[in-house]
Amino acid sequence: MSSDKIVLGHGSGGTLMHDLIDSTILKHFPAQNPGSLVDAVSVQAAQDHVLFTTDSFVVSPQEFPGGNIGDLAVCGTVNDLAVMGARPKGLSCGLIIEEGLELSFLERVLASMAQMAKTAGVPIVTGDTKVVERGAVDRIFINTSGVGEPVHAMAGLDAVQPGDAIIINGPLGQHGATVMAAREGIAGLGDLRSDVAPLWGLIDALLEQKVEVRLMRDPTRGGLATTLNEFVAPGRFGINLDETAFPTDPAVEAYCDALGLDPLYVANEGKVVMAVAQKDAQRALDILRAQPLGRDAAIIGTVTDEPVGKVVLTTAMGGRRFVTMLAGEQLPRIC
Amino acid sequence: MSSDKIVLGHGSGGTLMHDLIDSTILKHFPAQNPGSLVDAVSVQAAQDHVLFTTDSFVVSPQEFPGGNIGDLAVCGTVNDLAVMGARPKGLSCGLIIEEGLELSFLERVLASMAQMAKTAGVPIVTGDTKVVERGAVDRIFINTSGVGEPVHAMAGLDAVQPGDAIIINGPLGQHGATVMAAREGIAGLGDLRSDVAPLWGLIDALLEQKVEVRLMRDPTRGGLATTLNEFVAPGRFGINLDETAFPTDPAVEAYCDALGLDPLYVANEGKVVMAVAQKDAQRALDILRAQPLGRDAAIIGTVTDEPVGKVVLTTAMGGRRFVTMLAGEQLPRIC
Numbered sequence: 001m002s003s004d005k006i007v008l009g010h011g012s013g014g015t016l017m018h019d020l021i022d023s024t025i026l027k028h029f030p031a032q033n034p035g036s037l038v039d040a041v042s043v044q045a046a047q048d049h050v051l052f053t054t055d056s057f058v059v060s061p062q063e064f065p066g067g068n069i070g071d072l073a074v075c076g077t078v079n080d081l082a083v084m085g086a087r088p089k090g091l092s093c094g095l096i097i098e099e100g101l102e103l104s105f106l107e108r109v110l111a112s113m114a115q116m117a118k119t120a121g122v123p124i125v126t127g128d129t130k131v132v133e134r135g136a137v138d139r140i141f142i143n144t145s146g147v148g149e150p151v152h153a154m155a156g157l158d159a160v161q162p163g164d165a166i167i168i169n170g171p172l173g174q175h176g177a178t179v180m181a182a183r184e185g186i187a188g189l190g191d192l193r194s195d196v197a198p199l200w201g202l203i204d205a206l207l208e209q210k211v212e213v214r215l216m217r218d219p220t221r222g223g224l225a226t227t228l229n230e231f232v233a234p235g236r237f238g239i240n241l242d243e244t245a246f247p248t249d250p251a252v253e254a255y256c257d258a259l260g261l262d263p264l265y266v267a268n269e270g271k272v273v274m275a276v277a278q279k280d281a282q283r284a285l286d287i288l289r290a291q292p293l294g295r296d297a298a299i300i301g302t303v304t305d306e307p308v309g310k311v312v313l314t315t316a317m318g319g320r321r322f323v324t325m326l327a328g329e330q331l332p333r334i335c
Numbered sequence: 336m337s338s339d340k341i342v343l344g345h346g347s348g349g350t351l352m353h354d355l356i357d358s359t360i361l362k363h364f365p366a367q368n369p370g371s372l373v374d375a376v377s378v379q380a381a382q383d384h385v386l387f388t389t390d391s392f393v394v395s396p397q398e399f400p401g402g403n404i405g406d407l408a409v410c411g412t413v414n415d416l417a418v419m420g421a422r423p424k425g426l427s428c429g430l431i432i433e434e435g436l437e438l439s440f441l442e443r444v445l446a447s448m449a450q451m452a453k454t455a456g457v458p459i460v461t462g463d464t465k466v467v468e469r470g471a472v473d474r475i476f477i478n479t480s481g482v483g484e485p486v487h488a489m490a491g492l493d494a495v496q497p498g499d500a501i502i503i504n505g506p507l508g509q510h511g512a513t514v515m516a517a518r519e520g521i522a523g524l525g526d527l528r529s530d531v532a533p534l535w536g537l538i539d540a541l542l543e544q545k546v547e548v549r550l551m552r553d554p555t556r557g558g559l560a561t562t563l564n565e566f567v568a569p570g571r572f573g574i575n576l577d578e579t580a581f582p583t584d585p586a587v588e589a590y591c592d593a594l595g596l597d598p599l600y601v602a603n604e605g606k607v608v609m610a611v612a613q614k615d616a617q618r619a620l621d622i623l624r625a626q627p628l629g630r631d632a633a634i635i636g637t638v639t640d641e642p643v644g645k646v647v648l649t650t651a652m653g654g655r656r657f658v659t660m661l662a663g664e665q666l667p668r669i670c
Contacts, residue, residue, distance in 0.1 A: 013556025013602075014661030040388035040419045040483065050385050052482050053375035054427035055463045058471070084375045092389035094429075094478045128390045128478075132668055136393070136473040143429045143463075145480030147387050148375065221348025267348075326349030328342075333467055 006101040011131025021129065024106065028114040029093065029124040041126045043090040043147045051086035051148035053077055058141050060333040062109070064182040066174075066194030067269075069142055070112035072335055075198045075269055076220065077146040078120045082200040083216040083272055085207060086148030088122035094143035095129045101139055109140065120198035122146070152207035160214045162237055165281035166301035168273045169202065169294040170195065171249040172224055173256060173266030176334055180266075181255060190251030197270030202293045211284045212277035219273050220335055222326045223265040227273055228311045229325040235309040241301035241323065243315045264313075265326050267334045275303060341436040346466030356464065359438065363445040364428065364452075364459040376461045378425040378482045386421035386483035388412055393476050395668040397444070399517040401509075401529030402604075404477055405447035407670055410533045410604055411555065412481040413455045417535040418551040418607055420542060421483030423457035429478035430464045436474055444475065455533035457481070487542035495549045497572055500616035501636035503608045504537065504629040505530065506584040507559055508591060508601030511669055515601075516590060525586030532605030537628045546619045547612035554608050555670055557661040558600040562608055563636075563646045564660040570644040576636035576658065578650045599648075600661050602669045610638060 009016040043050070055076045062069040074091065081088045093113065097106070117124050174195035181192050199218065207213060219227040228239050256263050270293060276284045281299055288294030304312075311323040344351040378385070390411045397404040409426065416423045428448065432441070452459050509530035516527050534553065542548065554562040563574050583598075591598050605628065611619045616634055623629030639647075646658040 008667045009662070011556075011667060012661055013558075013561055016662060017557075018660075040386045040415045040421060040481075042384050042485065043387045049377050050482060051375045052378045052425055052427065052480075053461055054429045054478065054480055056429040056431050056465050056478060058431060058465045058467050060471075080375045086375060090387055092387065092480055094389045094391040094480075096391050096393060096431075096476055126388055130391050130393045130668075132393050132473070135470070136395075136668075137476070138467070138471040141431055141472070141476070143389065143391060143478035143480075145387075145389055145427050145429075145478075146375075147385060147482060150377065221346075222352075223348075226348055325353075326347055328344030328347055328349060328351055332343045332346060333465075333471075 004103050006097050006099060006103065006131055008099050008131050008133060011129060017129065024103065025110060025127065025129065028110040043125060049150065051081050051084050051150055053080040054143065054145040055080060056141060056143045057335055058333050059179060059335050060138065061182050062139055064179050064194055065192060066178060067196040068109055068112050069140065070109035071116050071196045072269060073142040073144045074113050074116040074120060075196050076335060077144040078122060078198040078200055079218045081146050081148035082203045083218050085152035085154050086150045087204065088120060088146055088148050088200055090125040090147045091117060091122055092145045093124050093127040096137050096141045097129065097131045098137045098139050099131055099134045116198060120200055154216065155214050157215050157231065157234065160231065160237060160275045160303055162303050162305045163278045164214060164275045164303040165278055165299045166239060166273065166303065167276055167281065167284055167297060167299050169271055169288055170296040171247045171252060172268060173252045173263035174249055175269040176266035176331060177252045177255045179334055180331055190254050192251045192255060195268055195270035197293055199270065199272050199293065202288065202291045203272060205291055206284060206287050209287055211280045211287065214275040216272050216274040219268050219271055221267050223267055224273060225264040225311065225323045226326050231275065232309050232311055238304045238307045238309065239301055239311045240304045241311065241313045243313055245298055245300045247296040247298045264323060269335065339438045341432050341434055341438065341466055343434050343466050343468060346464060352464065359441065360445060360462065360464065363449040378460060384485065386416050386419050386485055388415040389478065389480040390415060391476060391478045392670055393668050394514060394670050395473065396517050397474055399514050399529055400527060401513060402531040403444055403447050404475065405444035406451050406531045407604060408477040408479045409448050409451040409455060410531050411670060412479040413457060413533040413535055414553045416481050416483035417538045418553050420487035420489050421485045422539065423455060423481055423483050423535055425460040425482045426452060426457055427480045428459050428462040431472050431476045432464065432466050433472045433474050434466055434469045451533060455535055489551065490549050492550050492566065492569065495566065495572060495610045495638055497638050497640045498613045499549060499610045499638040500613055500634045501574060501608065501638065502611055502616065502619055502632060502634050504606055504623055505631040506582045506587060507603060508587045508598035509584055510604040511601035511666060512587045512590045514669055515666055525589050527586045527590060530603055530605035532628055534605065534607050534628065537623065537626045538607060540626055541619060541622050544622055546615045546622065549610040551607050551609040554603050554606055556602050558602055559608060560599040560646065560658045561661050566610065567644050567646055573639045573642045573644065574636055574646045575639045576646065576648045578648055580633055580635045582631040582633045599658060604670065
């Protein structure tokens with residue numbers, strides 16, 4: 001048995017697995033007490049209910065400019081809580097590992113998770129480790145679930161009304177374009193870099209100023225187009241987007257132009273889109289722009305009376321087109 | 336595109352994925368409101384903190400006598416909460432699906448999850464679905480995480496003392512032996528059947544009678560031997576087991592005898608082992624035996640002064656042997 005690779009016994013429940021957990025996993029996640037490996041842990045919440053979410057991560061390649069699967073696993077779940085106004089209180093880490101995986105890679109992924117969790121201010125409190133035989137999984141898949149404390153209330157989709165501003169905290173498509181380019185081995189297309197980042201700090205800063213945010217979402221798989229189509233789906237209002245107002249990343253623009261991709265459909269991992277009461281739109285922008293992750297925030301559109309149920313883009317040339325939901329698969333295994 | 340198989344687009348985040356969720360997944364998990372697909376949901380807890388756990392399921396084969404991977408996914412997480420005295424309040428369902436999976440199989444798994452969750456009295460409240468290309472995962476892996484409300488307090492491992500009774504609710508090894516036999520295609524060895532079952536009802540019935548249970552665990556991977564070695568690991572006491580006191584399943588006995596396996600190391604998915612104050616041991620047994628899942632409950636051992644840190648088995652022939660923790664892998668992908 002080689003000591004620098006995962007073997008099936010590391011998933012046995014026995015001494016090898018205890019060694020892996022003690023010597024490799026808990027080294028990175030010290031919040032868990034190595035002396036009391038229990039399967040369920042207590043998470044303190046200051047209120048009488050908690051927010052609960054889950055996400056599995058299968059990104060390929062598993063390391064890319066700007067991050068790796070571990071960064072995604074932490075940020076994805078933190079952000080799912082954050083856009084609901086919930087402070088992340090505890091994350092779980094479920095690892096499914098392929099026999100033969102290099103321990104050095106596992107260490108990098110776990111170190112990234114630990115660092116990102118620290119940045120987000122949330123401990124990784126419980127976990128599970130399975131090892132499957134070669135070929136039964138592609139290197140490593142990670143599930144993170146999260147428990148959050150609801151500290152900011154938002155009125156929700158039902159409260160969105162014509163005149164509300166649509167605001168995003170930065171340029172679209174950085175994560176998707178980076179993973180796509182990394183997978184294809186495309187180089188020389190500029191400084192592509194995933195935007196993977198935990199958004200709780202940014203969102204908390206905004207909401208504690210009592211800005212009237214109706215709702216927020218993180219436009220991940222399917223991109224902004226899909227998220228905004230979910231906004232308009234109830235059929236009470238439409239959304240008009242102004243192409244000239246979008247913050248842009250030149251590297252993403254160049255990449256998408258070269259491949260004929262529309263950044264509206266490309267995945268993000270550090271973006272939040274929100275509908276904000278018109279009266280608070282400028283104030284929201286100011287607060288967001290004062291934060292590193294909101295530096296490029298912009299009002300990119302407006303909620304409209306009609307056409308109901310539709311997202312319309314006014315292009316830089318003054319034309320108008322419908323932005324529909326992504327149908328099939330733009331890029332599998334983007335997160 | 337064939338309509339009875341999963342395609343990559345089912346994981347896109349777009350309309351195909353919305354269709355899969357609406358037409359297949361939410362049909363089974365109606366607790367989630369199809370009109371408001373959000374990534375994090377509120378879970379009510381009656382107290383100020385919650386129990387939180389996670390588990391990934393990779394069992395092979397994914398259907399076996401007595402259950403399937405979906406049954407395991409619900410029971411495993413319910414039981415991790417239950418042994419901590421926590422009433423399960425909400426489960427998540429994270430699916431990683433291989434392109435090409437038959438929808439009929441997915442439906443069976445989801446139906447099992449829904450039925451088992453109903454039996455356990457816990458809703459499946461949030462989820463995530465990823466689809467990966469053929470060969471990147473073996474059919475389907477499932478992560479379930481769970482949030483529970485701590486309704487019964489147990490003193491814990493530190494309170495265990497010599498004289499305490501070790502009690503189990505039924506015979507060992509039914510899940511592990513069944514999966515092993517199903518994998519090897521062995522037939523004619525009797526009526527092997529997984530013991531997969533949600534234990535909250537049994538445990539709740541016991542603890543609400545104020546029986547002094549020090550702690551409980553579910554002996555899954557690594558079997559009872561591994562769990563009891565975790566009990567004695569702090570080195571304050573030992574455990575003596577009486578082989579003649581164990582409840583047995585003739586089908587498991589026959590299978591293990593034939594293959595030279597020790598049921599002490601074979602996985603269970605519907606068993607709980609507990610240390611109970613001597614004064615309450617008989618009462619605990621009576622309460623457990625009145626429940627279907629505790630019909631075969633037995634006192635199988637005693638906490639001893641010495642040898643500290645060791646589990647000793649007194650065999651049917653009167654001999655004594657150490658029962659050590661499982662080292663490597665008895666059987667990969669047992670759960």
